[in-house]
Amino acid sequence: MILRIDMTSDIPIYQQIRNQIVFAVAKGNLEPGDALPTVRQLANDIGVNPMTVNKAYALLKEEKIIVIDRRHGARINDYGKNGKAFDRDFDHRLELLLSEARMKGASKQEITTHLLGLIDLVFD
Numbered sequence: 001m002i003l004r005i006d007m008t009s010d011i012p013i014y015q016q017i018r019n020q021i022v023f024a025v026a027k028g029n030l031e032p033g034d035a036l037p038t039v040r041q042l043a044n045d046i047g048v049n050p051m052t053v054n055k056a057y058a059l060l061k062e063e064k065i066i067v068i069d070r071r072h073g074a075r076i077n078d079y080g081k082n083g084k085a086f087d088r089d090f091d092h093r094l095e096l097l098l099s100e101a102r103m104k105g106a107s108k109q110e111i112t113t114h115l116l117g118l119i120d121l122v123f124d
Helices: 013-027 039-046 050-062 088-103 108-123
Strands: 066-069 073-076
Touching: 013 050, 039 050, 050 066, 050 073, 088 108
Parallel strands: none
Antiparallel strands: 066 073
């Protein structure tokens, strides 16, 4: 698994790791049951403290994106079984992002066009 971490970004490294894994799952590069590197292995590969990777994995586990067990390590969860793609948390986060775009002056049409472009990126 190749992660692109920007050490100069304002986004915390653990959040970048989490986001990269979510993007990989969405694109189909990681599928349910796929194993993730161990915390130490990933930390070594990208040159960060293992606690940073541990924090990212803990966040992914809390969000039920991964499951962790001592025998098999971290694996991508079979997230599609619960059928809850759109829950209250998703709606709240999206509503907040849309509000921020509107606050910055984006029109409904601009937001719609932008979202459709992003949807094409994810489903391409």
